[in-house]
Each structure stands twice: as structure tokens, then as C-alpha cells.
Amino acid sequence: MKPVVIIGAGPAGIRAAQTLVAHGIRPVLLDEAAHGGGQIYRRQPANFKRSPVKLYGFEARKASALHQTIDSLREQLDYRPETLVWNAEDGALDTLQQGRAARLEYSRVIGATGATDRILPVPGWTLPGVYSLGAAQIALKFQGCAIGERVVFAGSGPLLYLVAYQYARAGAKVMAVLDSSPFGAQARALPGLLSQPATLAKGIYYRGWLTAHGIPVHQGASLTAVNGEQRVQSVSWSNGKGQQPLVCDAVAFAHGLRSETQLADLLGCEFSWSPLNRAWLPQRDSAGRSSVAQVYLAGDGAGIMGADAAEMAGERAALALLEDQGYMIPAQRPAQLEQALERIGDFRQGLERAFAFPEDWATGVADHLIVCRCEEIRAGEIRAVVREGHWEINRVKAHCRVGMGRCQGRMCGTAAAEIIACESRRAISDIGRLRAQAPIKPLPFGLETEA
Amino acid sequence: MIEVDAVIIGGGIVGASAALFLGKAGRRVALLERDFCGSHSSGVNYGGVRRQGRPLSQLPLSQRAHEIWSQLPQLIGIDGEYQRSGHLKLARSLNDLRALQEYADSSQGFGLDLQVLDRNALRARFPWVGEVAVGASFCPDDGHANPRLVSPAFARAARLQGAQVHEQCAVTAVDHDGQRFRVRTQTGLELRASWLLNCAGAWAGSLAAQFGEPVPMHSGHPAMLVTEPLPLVMDASTGVEGGGIYARQVARGNCVLGGGQGFALDDARARPGQSAVLDILRQAVALYPFLEGAQAIRTWSGTEGYLPDRQPVIGHSRTQPGLLHAFGFAGAGFQIGPAVGQALTEIICSGASTASLDAFSITRFHSISVA
Ligand SMILES: Cc1cc2nc3c(=O)[nH]c(=O)nc-3n(C[C@H](O)[C@H](O)[C@H](O)COP(=O)(O)OP(=O)(O)OC[C@H]3O[C@@H](n4cnc5c(N)ncnc54)[C@H](O)[C@@H]3O)c2cc1C
Ligand SMILES: Cc1cc2nc3c(=O)[nH]c(=O)nc-3n(C[C@H](O)[C@H](O)[C@H](O)COP(=O)(O)OP(=O)(O)OC[C@H]3O[C@@H](n4cnc5c(N)ncnc54)[C@H](O)[C@@H]3O)c2cc1C
16 A cells, blocks of 8 residues: 655654554655754754753753654654655655665655745855854754854844844854844734744743843844955944944844745645745645645645644644545544644734835845856846846746756745846736746766666 | 738747748738747757758758858847757667768768767767767767747847737637638737748647648657756767767756656646656766766756657648648757748748758648548
């Protein structure tokens, strides 16, 4: 019999696996990472011995619980770490594990592929010493090293304060936190945020802690340039009162997160525009069923909701799968989960107001700004293609190669879309969606395949 | 209601070049494209601009295309990354090498200047070719170009030449009132013209069938992939006798490879398919050893029309005066496309194409006369 397959061993994937196991199913759990936990609860290498509290702070208990879950399920799961799913086709997933390509047929599949940083480039962002917020956190959590000694944190979103806090706690000198969202927006967002008082309290705590420790936190402050010859030497930022220089040796920045949706696309899922996420997302019902009968979606990969929601959505999607497969499931549980998810949804609306995406970002972008790092495409080249009459994003990609490089637009797709929409005077939702193309990550020549 | 001399269905390289040449000849044309011009086969192909290996019957047309390609910047305003790198067709066995020699002999006089290289000559001249090749045939003036840029630029040039170019404008109904064609589009346009050009690529069969001349065309989906930029190594575009993996390297350093078939996602979209992609990744290294350790970053495919004899249909309809067909290029229409547009223009403007189109008549599928 073909197995049930889960892609992604983050909070969503692990809870989905646990739920399936509890009903007597032995799923295959595929994950690109070496250890289960996903992005937020990423595990340190075996030779590191930091305590969970030190690594995960407030989230230590949840992190440990999730790690214990996957460890205790080891025997009941077919868990395959370090396995990239690079393609989906014809009822099967194509995987790459240590240079070996294989094909895995599934009866049903749960996509729990998570998220990565949403990047809006600034001049100088390709200099050594510039990281995304997530990458800065990974360096700390996973490798146990800071990205620099004097670090500036910039952008917006909850990770901004969290990672700045984690760096300061780890002993790095945080030169400043530059939050692009204005203070007023955050005050207005408060009602929505009150639906998750604990999470809100954490956010307030991080910021309070930073201020109390003398770390400058600027609101309505945008990073305008990263300066340096060989690597980062300083940044410039502005808050409407002119440019300010700031000396540093590393920068971490991002504007929230973006869902990893390529697999859903290759699996054939229908997409629709999500104004809240300002992105095209695979459609799913409140239980996590996609538009394709055997495909379920959970966690940040189908829309940014955070780790707690990911756990619940993973469980909910697994219950939907079980139900569709004819299993008896606990009667009350689906409704409980959906209600909880709805509450977090309200919170997420509040967050989006508090950490508003800078919708006018593209208007201020200089033509010489490199937007696509892989292909070295500048904003002016994208604009020139638009001025020739092109406005559909795949079409613009075909003409100037933006998003054609090894990251396949993961890094530059957001920025390219903003520039195209702005230059063509269309709504961001009216310029089409970058189509996913296999492989999701690069594939080596000379790989081995199954006999 | 729009009145023109010719309505062209399909904004690929064939339809767009017909629009360009008709515009240059002073004809009023409307080019109707369901999607974006040059976004299907013409914009996603491998980019091989080669004459070598074509059936002899195509060589006169292909040779004319060769001349058009040399005028590309004057014609379409960009160089389209076109380069005459030469095209190297590799033989993996002595039998294959013999076949290459025979082709070189029989194609003499068409201007290809083929040079057949034995193992030593091949090694000396193209040291990056793998040991599996025992020889090759080299066509010095063939080359390659960037289809993503070239094909849309033909439509752009046609527009600048005065052609009406309507994108996202699918043709939904066609009839002939005894005098002229009446063409309707999904967007609500109605056009009239005495000439109708069926340049709808893999989708051209339905119009032919509507006019009582169905063709046995099927769609194919060549699999393509591209590597990250690599040091410049390949100084020729390559192919393999008897089929297999073909490869070229662009000025930026990326290598583009093709081989095998993908599958249709729906009527208009295709994917390269995992098995063809894996085959390329496994087998390319024997032919191109420098690819060892390189990575493929992207794959794609397209939708191309194939007739059983792998020859296109070009020329007059058998049933409907004023209707011209040009489709079914069997994976090789990018190079020849501009000459096809020119030939259609000659039919309209001077009654006949200067290059013979006899081998491409649609009548070859309807040998038993219905009348
Ligand atoms: C770098 C980073 C750091 C973050 N840190 C925090 C934090 O500190 N606090 C917080 O509240 N939120 C954080 N987040 C937000 C976080 O994404 C979510 O809250 C949570 O991790 C979502 O869980 P998930 O299960 O949906 O996805 P994830 O935890 O992202 O897990 C997805 C898993 O799927 C795997 N995967 C994806 N695609 C493939 C594929 N094609 N083949 C195989 N495996 C694949 C990934 O490797 C990953 O292990 C962070 C996000 C990022 C990107
Ligand atoms: C992957 C691949 C690799 C290839 N490699 C090479 C190569 O290396 N060298 C080479 O010479 N050739 C190559 N070819 C073949 C070459 O690309 C084609 O033969 C050539 O582009 C055909 O041009 P066309 O204009 O006839 O078709 P297309 O480019 O397919 O154009 C037909 C157009 O008609 C439109 N259309 C269809 N129906 C309607 C309608 N009802 N209303 C309006 N518009 C409509 C379509 O949207 C389409 O844009 C390759 C093809 C593919 C798919």
C-alpha cells in the first residue's frame, strides 16, 4: 500500500505525524533538515549542549515537547531527515537524499513546508555581513555563533525584536533596532493583538527588555543603505528626519515571512490571492484540505500564522486526512482546533497592522539596486521591461531573468512583484504569480538513481 | 469591426514574423495571440539555431532563415544573444559517424559547409567533449540564441511596423462568407480579412479540421534544464546523432540542456517530467564531462506540434482559398520560423513563395480526394 507522506518536520509536520500515528497509521516524514523541529525549534548539532531555555527562551517548553514528540515517535514513523523533495508529479514525490534520487508514491500527502524570510533589498544588501533575520537566528541557534559583534536589526515583523533580544542575550552588541512600521500603526493594532495576550506580552517584553538595556529602538525607521568596501562597515537609515549613519559590522533584516509554496504548486493546488499575506497562497479549507483531493496543507507553508497555529493546523489536517480515509476521529477536536486557529487568525490580522508591510517600498527604490542576487538584476532592468509593456511577472522574468537563478525567486520574488506592480500601475494582485518550476532546490549532475 | 488584409492566428515566431514581413510589405495585418506573443514553443525552446541535420527538403527555407538571422538587430531591434558558435553533432558509434558523413555528402550544395571530424580531430578542436564521442560533424555557421528574447521581439517589431498585435486575445470562431474570413475573439473583437494565416502551433489542428482538412498532429514536450553559470567551456552548440542530449552554453556561463520528453499539464502547459530530467542529469556527464559536480537550477518544457513525418505543414489550404497554414514544426521551428513568415508573405504579395514548399503541403494527408 502507498504510504501517507508528510513533507516538513516543523511544528505542523510533527503534530500531523503524531496524530496519524495515534490512529494507527505509519506515515513517512520527509524533511530537508538534519533534525526535526522546523525553523523555530531548530535543533543544535549533537556536540552542542546548550539548555533548551538558553536556546528557545519562552518557547523552551514547547520546543522540548515537540522534540520529545518526534523522538518518541521514531519507531512508529518512517522518518527521513536530510531528504529534499525536489518535485511532485503523478501521485509521487521526487526526493534527493545524499546524492541519491528516489521516487516516493503516496496515497495522501500533507505539505508542511514552512516559511522563509520576506526580503526587501536595500543598496549594499549583497555585502558580506548582511543576513536575513531568520538566518541570523539560525546562526545563533544552530551554529552557536553570532553574525557579528556590533549588529543592527532592521525591517519589521515579530522576529525583529525577538532576534535582536536573542542576540543581546547571547552577548552581541546590538547597535539598534530599526523598525520600519510607525508607532501609530502598532498602537492601532492593539485590539487585534489582545486576542493572544501571552504572545503579545512576549513581544512587549522583548522590546521593553531591549530599551531597558539601553539598546536604541527606532520606529518608523527604514534601513536605506548598507555601506562598506569588502564587508559591512555601517548602515544608513532614515525616519523622515533625514539620513542617519550607524557604525556596525553586521546587519540582519527582513519584513516578516513568506510561505514556501512551490511544492503545493507542483502538486497542482489552486492558488488565490491573500491580501493579509500580500501573497498568492494555495487554497485550503478550514481543515487544511487543498483543491487537490489527496493533498492537505498545514502550517506557515500555506499562510503565515506562527508556530502555535502550525501545531494545531498540522493536527487538524491529519484529522481531515483520517476522516477522508474513513477513520473515526474525536468528535469535538476538529471544532476546538478550528476555533483556536480562528483566534490566532485575528491575532495575525493585528500583527499585520502592527508590522505593516511598507506598501510604497517600490516607489523609493533606485534603479541601480540589485533585486535578484542570483542573476544580478537591478530594479532599473525590471522597470525597463515593464515600460516595454510587460506586466505579467512570469513574462517579466522571461525578459530580464529576475527570479531565474538558483533561488527561483524565493529571495527576490516579493521585491520584483512590488516593483512590477508599481511601475505598471497595477494592483500587486493583478500581475500574476511566479510559477513554480522543479527542482525546488538545485540538483547535481551525476546523481545516483534507484535501480 | 476591424478590416485588415490578413488575420494571423498565433503570435509565436512564425505568426509574428509573418506579421512583420507583411507589415513591411505594406499590408494591414492583425496578429491575434491567446496568451502573450512568444510565450509558448517559440519562447521556451532550447534556442538551437541550426540547419545541420534537417531533412534536405527543409534546407532551402532553412538557408533563407539563416540569412534572416544574420540581420536580426536590423530586423527586430535586438541581437537576441544570437551567436554563430557553430553546431557540433556528435557520433557515439562509427555507424553514427557514417550517418553524419552521408548527411554531409547529400547536403552538399546547400551551403552548410559541414566538416566531418574523426576522433582525433574532434579531441584537438573540442577538447571538452567526452570520450564517448568517436567523431562529429561541425557546421561552423550554425549557432544559438535566446528564444525568450527573440520571439517576443518579432511581435514587437511587427507592431512597430504597423501590425495590430492583440495579446490575451484568443480566437474563438472563424468562418468564411464566400468573400472574406470573419474572425471573432474571446475579447469580443470581430475582424474581417481576405487572408487567414493559421500559425497556431500545436493548436493549429482544430482550425484545419474545421475547414475539412484534419491532420494527424500530436503534441510533444521536449524536456529542458539549465545549470548555474559555469566557466566558459563550450565554444559550440551540440547535439547527438540519433537523438539524445543536446547542450549549449550561453555567454553568462549557464549551460542549457535538452533531451527526452515531458508531459502535458493541460492543453497549454507542460512540464519536463522527472524521468527525463534525471536521465539528462545522469547521462550528460559522459558527453560533457565538465558538467560533473555542476547543478541544474531550473527545468521546463513546452508544447510543440508533431506530424507523423516530422515535417511541417506550410502553404495553401486544400479546401479554402485564402487560408494559409504554417504549423507542426516538430521541435525545429525556431530557426526556420522567420523564413516561414517570409514565405507566407510572398504567397500573399506575389502569389508564390520563392523557396519550394511542395514537401510541406497539407494535401499529403489527404491523398484520397473527397471530391
Ligand atoms: C529562519 C526562521 C526562524 C524563525 N524563528 C521563529 C521564532 O524564533 N519564533 C517564532 O515564533 N517563529 C519563528 N519563525 C516562524 C516559523 O516559521 C513558524 O512559526 C513555524 O516554524 C512554522 O512551523 P511549520 O511547521 O509550518 O514550518 P517550519 O517550522 O518552517 O518547518 C518546515 C520544514 O519543512 C522543511 N521543508 C520545506 N520544504 C521542503 C522540501 N521541499 N523538502 C523537504 N523538506 C522541506 C523545512 O526544512 C522545515 O524543516 C521562524 C521562521 C524562520 C524562517
Ligand atoms: C522545449 C522545446 C525546445 C525546442 N527547441 C528548438 C530548437 O532548439 N531549435 C528549433 O529550431 N526549434 C526548437 N523547438 C521548436 C520551436 O520552438 C517551434 O517549432 C516554433 O517555436 C514554432 O513556432 P510557432 O509560432 O509555430 O508556435 P508557437 O510558438 O507555439 O506559437 C503558436 C501560438 O499560437 C497561439 N494560439 C493557439 N491557439 C490560438 C487561438 N485560438 N487564438 C489565438 N492564439 C492562439 C498560442 O498561444 C501560441 O503562442 C523547440 C520546441 C520546444 C517546445
